[in-house]
Amino acid sequence: SAVISQKPSRDICQRGTSLTIQCQVDSQVTMMFWYRQQPGQSLTLIATANQGSEATYESGFVIDKFPISRPNLTFSTLTVSNMSPEDSSIYLCSVSGTSYEQYFGPGTRLTVT
């Protein structure tokens, strides 16, 4: 399975600012995913990021709020823009495995004050 790291592991940010989360994989992967896990909740898919193309966003998530970059096959970033307290969540990236399973990074715990 792939080894995935995320930076930062946690952050406390002020309302109205932006935070960029990095996701690094130890091998080349085609598809990367970004999920949000609100406090005490399950995971919700934000978007799918393929290298060389625009990210595909799920209903309820827009590019202006959550811009994503995917410059190569081992790296992606998610930016949470113009943050509000409602954005306080754990943000996780994942990559697809060889048999449609996904492997997750450790997550970034974001608190917006």
Add this chain to the structure above:
Amino acid sequence: AQSVTQPDIHITVSEGASLELRCNYSYGATPYLFWYVQSPGQGLQLLLKYFSGDTLVQGIKGFEAEFKRSQSSFNLRKPSVHWSDAAEYFCAVSNSGYALNFGKGTSLLVTP
């Protein structure tokens, strides 16, 4: 609409007792099925997966799951629970082989 249901929000079992966590799905065809575990402050770890073939699948940490097409279920089981199994368990489903649809999770508490 496609959905994944984990009926039990919390489950408490005694250490050494058996465990069964329920998962039901609503999809048009047999989807890809997964169980993940999330320990406090940790990311998600894949326990096991089912695509086809033998309906009883073995996973890591002594877990197993059984796919029952007639009941649209994919329940997770363990014969003897250890205190370290206390965590949040998520059932996930994919019918496209890509994005996962997660259930709301079951929180497992293990008592001495």
